[in-house]
Amino acid sequence: xxxxxxxxxxxxxxxxxxxxxxxxxxxxxxxxxxxxxxxxxxxxxxxxxxxxxxxxxxxxxxxxxxxxxxxxxxxxxxxxxxxxxxxxxxxxxxxxxxxxxxxxxxxxxxxxxxxxxxxxxxxxxxxxxxxxxxxxxxxxxxxxxxxxxxxxxxxxxxxxxxxxxxxxxxxxxxxxxxxxxxxxxxxxxxxxxxxxxxxxxxxxxxxxxxxxxxxxxxxxxxxxxxxxxxxxxxxxxxxxxxxxxxxxxxxxxxxxxxxxxxxxxxxxxxxxxxxxxxxxxxxxxxxxxxxxxxxxxxxxxxxxxxxxxxxxxxxxxxxxxxxxxxxxxxxxxxxxxxxxxxxxxxxxxxxxxxxxxxxxxxxxxxxxxxxxxxxxxxxxxxxxxxxxxxxxxxxxxxxxxxxxxxxxxxxxxxxxxxxxxxxxxxxx
Numbered sequence: 454x455x456x457x458x459x460x461x462x463x464x465x466x467x468x469x470x471x472x473x474x475x476x477x478x479x480x481x482x483x484x485x486x487x488x489x490x491x492x493x494x495x496x497x498x499x500x501x502x503x504x505x506x507x508x509x510x511x512x513x514x515x516x517x518x519x520x521x522x523x524x525x526x527x528x529x530x531x532x533x534x535x536x537x538x539x540x541x542x543x544x545x546x547x548x549x550x551x552x553x554x555x556x557x558x559x560x561x562x563x564x565x566x567x568x569x570x571x572x573x574x575x576x577x578x579x580x581x582x583x584x585x586x587x588x589x590x591x592x593x594x595x596x597x598x599x600x601x602x603x604x605x606x607x608x609x610x611x612x613x614x615x616x617x618x619x620x621x622x623x624x625x626x627x628x629x630x631x632x633x634x635x636x637x638x639x640x641x642x643x644x645x646x647x648x649x650x651x652x653x654x655x656x657x658x659x660x661x662x663x664x665x666x667x668x669x670x671x672x673x674x675x676x677x678x679x680x681x682x683x684x685x686x687x688x689x690x691x692x693x694x695x696x697x698x699x700x701x702x703x704x705x706x707x708x709x710x711x712x713x714x715x716x717x718x719x720x721x722x723x724x725x726x727x728x729x730x731x732x733x734x735x736x737x738x739x740x741x742x743x744x745x746x747x748x749x750x751x752x753x754x755x756x757x758x759x760x761x762x763x764x765x766x767x768x769x770x771x772x773x774x775x776x777x778x779x780x781x782x783x784x785x786x787x788x789x790x791x792x793x794x795x796x797x798x799x800x801x802x803x804x805x806x807x808x809x810x811x812x813x814x815x816x817x818x819x820x821x822x823x824x825x826x827x828x829x830x831x832x833x834x835x836x837x838x839x840x841x842x843x844x845x846x847x848x849x850x851x852x853x854x855x856x857x858x859x860x861x862x863x864x865x866x867x868x869x870x871x872x873x874x875x876x877x878x879x880x881x
Contacts, residue, residue, distance in 0.1 A: 455633040455682035457546045459525060459626035463553040466503045466585045479553065479617065481587065483876075484617055488701050495597045495605035500559075500590035502834045504571050504680040506741070509831035511575075514566035514843055515865050516557045516579055517610045517692055518705040521550040523618035531618075532688040534669020543634070543683035548618050548626070548703075554584040555617070556707055557610040558835040567698020567865035568827070568857070568877050575827040578867040580875060581705075582858070586662040586835045589613050593677045597795040600661055607693055610704070610725065624726035632717060634681040637728070647717045648758040651728050652712060653777055654681075655749050656696045657701065658733040664693035665702075665765075667731065673740075677732035677748040682713045685729070694765070696881040697844045699821045699867040700793050702765050706873045712761055712791065727755050732777070732858075749784055759787040767795050767821070770808040782811040793818035793868035800862070818868040818877040821861050822846070829855030 462477055469480035483501045490499045502509040522531045527545015530537020532670055556569060569581045578584035581677040592603035635643070655663040659671035665672040667680075667690055680689065686708060694701045702710075713729065717839065720726040724861040735741060754761050759783055764774045771792075777787045790812050794804035800820050845863025852858065866874050 454543045454681045454683050455631065456543055456686060458549050458630045458632070458686065459546055460551040460628045460630065461532050461621060461624055462627045463550050465881055466553065466587060467594045468501070468503070472617065474621050474624045476849045479550065479621070486613060489616060490609045490612060493609065494590060495593055495601055496609065497594045498592040498848075502588040502590065504588060504834065505587045506571060506583050506585070508571040510571040510834060511827070511830040511832070511837070512556055512558055512569040512571070512586065512834045513571050513837060514558060515698065516566045516606055516695065518703040518865065519610050519614040519776070520686060520705045521553065521555060521618040521706050522708065523548050523615050523622065525622060526812045529687070532616060532691060534666065535608060535611050535691060535798070536564065539668055542687035543681045544690055546859055547687055547871045548622060550565050550618050550621060552585060555589060555610055555614045556581065556586050556819045557591060557606055558587050560836045566695060567845070568828060568859070568863050569865050570830065574825060577863055578825070578861060578864045578875060580873060583804040585615070587613070590835060592663045603662060603693065603734055607691070608795065610680040613692070632683050632686065634683050634728070635784050636758065644721055647721070647723065649727050649756060649761045650693065650716065650724045651752050651755055651757045652716060653760050653762040653781075654729055655730045655762065655770065655773060655777070656690065656731055656733055657696070657770070657802060659736050659769060662693075662695040662767070664806050664844060666691040666693055672731070672733045673735050675733060676803070677730055677744055678749055679821060680729050680752060682717070682729050685710060685713065690731070690752045695827055696766055697821065697862045699845065699862045700818065700870045702869070703866070707872060709873065712759060712763055716761070727757060734766065734773045735767060741773050741776055745765070745773060745780050748777060749780040749786070752781060753784050754785055759789070759799060761789045761791065768806050769795065774805075775807040775809045775812065775870065779809050788812070788814065790815040791818070791870055791872065793870050794817075794820045795822050798822045798824055799820050799821050816872070818870050818874055819861065821868045823859060824858060824862050827857040827859065841857065
């Protein structure tokens, strides 16, 4: 499977009479887009707003982040099962509006969504302070049920992202990136002297509002399976996760998974990247045992020497991470774990809810319990009234002057467990 990403760089957004590109400025017909989204009868109203890097703007509570994409050539359509038919994607040509993002926000389904500050100290912790953002403020009807509101908001973000990309199909790409996922016959026989490495991609699936979707199917309903990395780049995996913003993998993060990109960069040089195994994070011990055994079985069938295992979430999913690690190591497969920490504000508490001696190669995205004071902004998009109850907030988080004291847990992608964040450490 070969996929070309035709990337157009967007450096500015503005509202205007028609949707399209002029140079690197994307003009958006707000009324046309609002009308499209309000075709969903579950929504009472939709507001659109724009935020650029450096603006004195706070967006909250952000539910999802989506990079605008659409198919140019090849089977299916991006976000299969939601925008396009349930056809296999990951081949052909896909248009990407790089440098911008659709952020869905407003008083949605719960308080557990995140903060994006476009300037100030909070901006240093979220990668979405560096994108030009179209904020889609959604207002579900008061009589709709919680899961119906979540579904409507999720679909609205995907529709908005696809709408923007589809109106730029005639614009020439600034860059073209090519990714190829060889067949197992080709991949397993190639680069014989290099270690074979696979990626075990853990997907949040703990229940309602803790969901991830694969080709329109809730991940808690699947057994671990193989998937092409190019399918992931075409939107085969969609976030429906409303838990802590710091380490949930929103849809933008799935599309741009940095672990997959790093494995591609090193493929054929110092490792042989042979594929991706997706697995879930269910809540019962039997489900955890089943999925971890099945995921490791698939890795063993690929004949890999090592796996990278990434987690989504914390607490209960720590057990899945440890089971995947222990079973892989016992199968003779070396492991590298990617997670984050909830170690208390001072960093002195146990970082994970579970651990194992086999997990001796671990990458951390940072401590989500560390606190930060976010200064007031000139403008708030969304609803700052949820500051006291947002995940990572606490009674008294919202100060009289409009500033916020919160844990990093409240900031979008602050401690992302795929490494899609801005925290790092260097050895001197």
